[in-house]
């Protein structure tokens with residue numbers, strides 16, 4: 001989930017209104033902001049000042065002049081662009097709380113990932129028993145799976161950007177035991193509170209690909225933004241899958257009509273019914289290829305519309321998906337293995 005941008009408390013101060021009249025407070029505040037400016041790299045900034053309710057005319061004037069002097073000094077002395085719309089850093093000088101707060105805009109990196117392991121989740125989930133605190137069920141890790149694509153990316157990207165954490169946003173997801181092959185699936189990595197904003201992305205991709213060989217690979221990394229993040233999360237894509245199907249009896253594969261799109265109605269699958277709303281979903285499926293592997297096992301290539309539950313299309317999910325491979329072949333089928341070959 002996207003985290004709301006948080007503010008860091010960077011400098012508590014105390015002041016008397018009297019001090020606002022001379023320049024010493026401004027200098028003091030400026031020095032603190034400058035120190036932070038050396039720690040965090042940013043190209044543009046804006047400054048806000050928050051005050052207790054001021055009645056006296058004189059104090060209102062002071063407020064304006066403090067804001068103006070600080071802003072002008074920051075722009076000229078730090079050589080940063082003042083930009084309220086595209087600010088990478090926002091300094092709030094809060095005279096209510098007597099502190100300077102800093103909000104650093106995340107860095108967003110767009111890319112595609114391939115998942116080459118059947119023991120890797122896409123994102124990190126907290127242990128359901130303990131909710132993340134750590135218990136005997138999760139070996140005190142607080143997490144359901146030992147590792148995720150999100151965690152592996154974070155291991156390289158968080159230090160590269162000197163960020164606080166990485167939040168992963170994928171264009172859909174696949175199950176832990178499903179491979180993501182082909183050109184991969186689009187994602188946006190959100191680097192929270194980065195101290196660096198410019199990193200060589202081809203070097204970064206190389207590092208990820210060599211460090212996690214046979215587990216994940218990434219391609220097409222580029223700098224991104226929040227608008228693209230939302231597009232990626234909401235994008236709907238057809239997918240091509242390869243499934244290994246095991247049948248209870250010998251299936252008549254010639255009876256399957258290939259390359260013909262048909263509608264499939266899926267009720268919310270049993271395995272996700274605790275998490276999802278119960279409703280009928282209409283999806284489209286095209287069977288592309290059925291290749292026998294043994295007497296009662298075959299490899300099925302199929303194309304489906306966004307959000308089709310493929311394992312359930314194969315098994316029929318106790319007739320909650322119709323038609324299904326079971327109803328088409330007239331034999332009991334289960335999905336033994338599944339890979340995403342391509343996202344269209």
Ligand SMILES: [Zn+2]
Pocket residue numbers: 127128129130131132133134135136137138139140142143
């Ligand atoms: Zn636990």
